[in-house]
Amino acid sequence: MASLAPSAKSNARTGIIAAFVAIAMLGLGFAAVPLYRIFCQVTGFAGTTQRATAGEAQAAEALGAKVAGATVSVRFDANIDADLPWTFKPEQVTKTVKLGQRQMAFFYAKNNxxxxxxxxxxxxxxxxxxGAYFNKVQCFCFTEQTLQPGEEVHMPVLFFVDPKIADDPDAAPVQQITLSYTFHRAPDVPQ
Structure with missing residues (x-):
């Protein structure tokens, strides 16, 4: 059995490396969306809000007591996709909140x-x-919502603004935060 010539070995090695790189790139392509979502959730990048536990909310309230009187205005925005036959709007357009204090806002939805x-x-x-400082403890946005024909609901969101926002030179000067929701029709699941 004849051994491969040096150039043939080099070509085979290059081919294997190229195949490995192609497979790795394909894998990264599929992983990009979940990795980006995790990155945004951890860092608050692109306005991604944080999800907090009740314990974290209590800790923020204790920290908020140290910046007593510090407030920020929260504006509530509601939108719907064109293919969703709902009415969706905030019950209150703005609310001034104390840093660290849990607040509840309600949104109205109706299936038309x-x-x-x-x-x-x-x-x-x-x-x-x-985004890194806006925390939601409970929210209708964490799960799909099904409305029956003509049904009207009031959907709560329990949130707080982390007092650490006051220590961030980029976020501290912000006087109003807009919390925006867009409802999309969930894909139909075959029964």
């Missing part, structure tokens, strides 16, 4: 169609640099 419709809310806050 004659069939049950399931929706899922996407969300963000602006300005973007406040």
């Amino acid at each position: 169609s004659d069939v049950p419709v399931t929706g899922q809310a996407s969300f963000n806050v602006s300005p973007d640099q406040t």
Whole structure:
């Protein structure tokens, strides 16, 4: 059996490396969306809000007592996709909140169609640099919402603004944070 010539070995090695790189790039392509989502959730990048536990909310309240009187205005924004036959709006457009203090806001939704419709809310806050400090403890946006024909609901969101925002030179000057939701029709699941 003849051994491969040096150039043939080099070509085979280059081919294997190229195949490995191609497979790795394909894998990274599939992993990009989940990795980006995790990155945004951890850092608050692009206005991604944080998800907090009740214990974290209590710790923020204790820290908020140290910046007594510090407040920020929160504006509530509601949108719907064109293919979702709902009415969706905040029950209160703005609210001044104390840093670290848990607050509750309500959104109104109504299914204007004659069939049950399931929706899922996407969300963000602006300005973007406040995403790392806006925490939701409970939210209708964490799960899909199904409304029966003509059904009207009041959906709560329990949130707080982390007092650490006062120590961030980029976020501290912000006087108003906008919490924005957009409801999208959830894909129909075959029964």
